[in-house]
Amino acid sequence: MATITQPGVDTGAGSRGAESIIRVTDVHKYYELGETRVHALRGVTVEVGRGDFVAIMGSSGSGKSTFMNILGCLDKPTTGQYYLEGIEVSSLDKKQLAAIRNRKIGFVFQGFNLLSRTTALENVELPTLYARVSREEGLQRSNEALDLVGLGDRKLHYPSQLSGGQQQRVAIARALVNRPAILLADEPTGNLDSRTSVEIVDVLQKLNDQGLTIVLVTHEPDIARFARRMIEFRDGKIRHDNPGTDRPVAAEILKNMPKVED
Amino acid sequence: MNLVQILRIAMRALARNKLRSALTMLGIIIGVAAVIAMVSVGQGAQQQAQDQIAAMGSNVLFVGSGAVSRGGMSMGWGATKSLVYDDMTAILHECPAIAAAAPGTTATAQVVYGNDNWNTRITGTEPQFFDIKVWNFQEGGPFLQADVESANNVAVIGETVRKNLFGATDPLGQTIRVNNLPFKVVGVLDLKGTSPMGDDQDDTIVLPVTTVQKKMNGQTWLRWIMVSAVSREASYAAQKQISAVLRDRHRIRAGQDDDFFVRNLADFAQLADEQSRLFTILLASIASISLVVGGIGIMNIMLVSVTERTREIGIRMAIGATEGDVQQQFLIEAIVLSLIGGAVGIALGLGASSTIANTLGWPVLVSSKAIVIAAVFSAAIGIFFGFYPARKAARLDPIDALRYE
Ligand SMILES: Nc1ncnc2c1ncn2[C@@H]1O[C@H](COP(=O)(O)OP(=O)(O)OP(=O)(O)O)[C@@H](O)[C@H]1O
Numbered sequence: 152m153a154t155i156t157q158p159g160v161d162t163g164a165g166s167r168g169a170e171s172i173i174r175v176t177d178v179h180k181y182y183e184l185g186e187t188r189v190h191a192l193r194g195v196t197v198e199v200g201r202g203d204f205v206a207i208m209g210s211s212g213s214g215k216s217t218f219m220n221i222l223g224c225l226d227k228p229t230t231g232q233y234y235l236e237g238i239e240v241s242s243l244d245k246k247q248l249a250a251i252r253n254r255k256i257g258f259v260f261q262g263f264n265l266l267s268r269t270t271a272l273e274n275v276e277l278p279t280l281y282a283r284v285s286r287e288e289g290l291q292r293s294n295e296a297l298d299l300v301g302l303g304d305r306k307l308h309y310p311s312q313l314s315g316g317q318q319q320r321v322a323i324a325r326a327l328v329n330r331p332a333i334l335l336a337d338e339p340t341g342n343l344d345s346r347t348s349v350e351i352v353d354v355l356q357k358l359n360d361q362g363l364t365i366v367l368v369t370h371e372p373d374i375a376r377f378a379r380r381m382i383e384f385r386d387g388k389i390r391h392d393n394p395g396t397d398r399p400v401a402a403e404i405l406k407n408m409p410k411v412e413d
Numbered sequence: 414m415n416l417v418q419i420l421r422i423a424m425r426a427l428a429r430n431k432l433r434s435a436l437t438m439l440g441i442i443i444g445v446a447a448v449i450a451m452v453s454v455g456q457g458a459q460q461q462a463q464d465q466i467a468a469m470g471s472n473v474l475f476v477g478s479g480a481v482s483r484g485g486m487s488m489g490w491g492a493t494k495s496l497v498y499d500d501m502t503a504i505l506h507e508c509p510a511i512a513a514a515a516p517g518t519t520a521t522a523q524v525v526y527g528n529d530n531w532n533t534r535i536t537g538t539e540p541q542f543f544d545i546k547v548w549n550f551q552e553g554g555p556f557l558q559a560d561v562e563s564a565n566n567v568a569v570i571g572e573t574v575r576k577n578l579f580g581a582t583d584p585l586g587q588t589i590r591v592n593n594l595p596f597k598v599v600g601v602l603d604l605k606g607t608s609p610m611g612d613d614q615d616d617t618i619v620l621p622v623t624t625v626q627k628k629m630n631g632q633t634w635l636r637w638i639m640v641s642a643v644s645r646e647a648s649y650a651a652q653k654q655i656s657a658v659l660r661d662r663h664r665i666r667a668g669q670d671d672d673f674f675v676r677n678l679a680d681f682a683q684l685a686d687e688q689s690r691l692f693t694i695l696l697a698s699i700a701s702i703s704l705v706v707g708g709i710g711i712m713n714i715m716l717v718s719v720t721e722r723t724r725e726i727g728i729r730m731a732i733g734a735t736e737g738d739v740q741q742q743f744l745i746e747a748i749v750l751s752l753i754g755g756a757v758g759i760a761l762g763l764g765a766s767s768t769i770a771n772t773l774g775w776p777v778l779v780s781s782k783a784i785v786i787a788a789v790f791s792a793a794i795g796i797f798f799g800f801y802p803a804r805k806a807a808r809l810d811p812i813d814a815l816r817y818e
């Protein structure tokens with residue numbers, strides 16, 4: 152179990168793709184709604200290597216969020232297996248799953264999911280409380296994470312006092328604060344203007360360069376091309392799985408974009 | 414997460430809904446205050462009863478004339494004339510468990526001093542009566558055995574009589590008129606207060622038994638004999654011995670009812686003590702009901718709170734809170750609610766106790782035990798009634814909780 156609960160980014164960028172940090176085989180997911188049954192995932196098999204940066208695309212309702220929830224150990228597949236660092240997730244108990252969500256995986260939700268009556272800093276600090284790190288260290292890491300996403304000057308603001316992009320960045324900072332090995336981001340740039348979106352992608356690209364494995368859901372091809380690999384979902388199945396070509400560097404693109412205040 | 418952080422989160426969650434938290438606490442506040450006030454009143458009564466036992470002398474026996482019942486008919490005391498002075502002498506000689514005995518006869522009389530007069534009870538006895546009853550003197554002392562022998566007109570007066578006749582005047586050596594006979598006051602008794610049976614023990618004058626018999630009620634028999642046993646333990650043996658001696662002297666055959674009765678005064682005192690203890694328990698249990706109602710209030714609000722904050726719970730679980738973390742958070746919230754309520758309730762209960770003592774004049778005894786019990790009880794209520802809502806919160810499925818609107 153030590154490998155699962157150990158926090159920290161594996162910075163083995165050299166071994167990228169060599170080892171599968173995520174392995175999903177023939178995963179199905181049904182939602183039972185009274186008489187009807189929604190078949191959200193219909194046999195998904197995929198491997199994600201350590202240090203990869205995967206963009207998941209697909210039309211609305213194609214099962215992207217369902218898949219991400221399974222990857223994030225929030226939900227369980229109805230059938231099929233999910234191996235995280237070689238360990239089958241369905242064999243873990245609730246406490247172990249909580250530890251994985253806390254330290255191994257950072258999750259950025261489609262709808263932010265910040266605690267509304269809690270400041271940006273406290274939202275980011277939350278995972279460190281459950282990781283039982285000391286308060287000093289938790290605060291230090293939270294400040295660092297907020298600085299990293301460019302919110303150093305908004306730490307004591309409440310979510311309602313922040314713009315959508317800023318809230319999204321708080322969510323990213325919260326996902327990063329326990330230094331996870333994997334970042335799962337469900338539409339982190341949804342509803343954001345293009346410059347803000349690229350700014351967020353810039354942060355993700357830099358983290359990926361440091362070895363963080365990223366799986367990102369987006370419906371915008373403009374955003375997906377920043378990833379190393381693109382997967383397209385359709386009707387609960389993987390339709391296309393392509394390595395990215397002409398992968399642009401967000402930092403470069405930002406230089407040529409007009410600056411807007413958010 | 415350490416305790417300080419958990420407490421901070423709990424305080425903040427409670428502060429978010431100040432009015433609701435305050436109303437929830439109100440149940441506990443009233444419950445704890447009621448328990449403390451009621452237990453204080455009950456213990457005050459108990460303490461009073463115990464003080465009276467001590468004042469009574471623990472090994473005193475009372476021998477009264479007349480049967481408690483004869484042939485199924487209650488005779489009441491003093492209905493027979495069979496108890497006589499020689500019975501007392503016999504008891505003293507023949508009962509080894511007995512240390513001392515004093516005869517008693519009674520009368521009521523009007524007592525006059527100057528222009529003031531007062532109706533009171535007269536007890537006629539011998540000097541050892543004061544020792545047996547442990548009646549002490551604030552002034553002067555008992556009359557002498559010689560006064561009994563010569564049937565002298567000397568009197569010992571109780572505090573109520575002194576107050577009503579003399580006021581600020583020193584009664585010692587003054588002459589009072591009892592049923593128009595002049596008596597010299599030789600002693601004034603200490604204040605004794607109300608007896609466990611509820612009468613004013615200070616409203617009395619004590620005269621030599623012979624004086625009362627010859628000059629006032631004209632009775633040759635005794636109304637009672639006050640006896641002290643050699644020890645507390647011996648008082649039951651003394652009771653049996655006295656019965657045996659008197660049955661023999663009064664020629665009562667086996668199967669016949671006594672024409673006297675022997676009461677162990679310690680039994681009375683114990684009865685009073687027992688009653689006040691029951692009283693305390695009764696009051697405390699009634700008050701406890703409000704504490705339980707307060708606990709149900711906490712449970713109710715915590716359940717509402719868990720439902721309201723389902724999404725928050727989902728978020729916390731999604732970022733790594735375990736079931737235990739969530740359960741702990743809600744449990745601590747409930748405990749904080751009940752403990753703050755308990756603290757306020759203790760303060761209120763103390764206030765109520767002193768108000769009762771001041772306005773109603775009841776004896777009130779605030780014991781630290783009651784406070785500790787109330788504090789522990791309110792924490793226990795928090796745990797007990799907070800457990801189910803906390804468990805409910807912890808059992809939520811993270812993904813369902815996140816989807817909750
Ligand atoms: N809790 C649920 N209960 C029932 N059906 C659900 C539930 N969650 C998702 N679904 C269904 O499963 C399918 C996949 O949903 P999912 O949220 O994974 O889509 P998505 O690809 O994330 O879409 P979007 O791009 O709009 O976010 C949809 O048909 C949806 O209606």
Ligand SMILES: [Mg+2]
Binds near residue numbers: 217261337
């Ligand atoms: Mg989605």
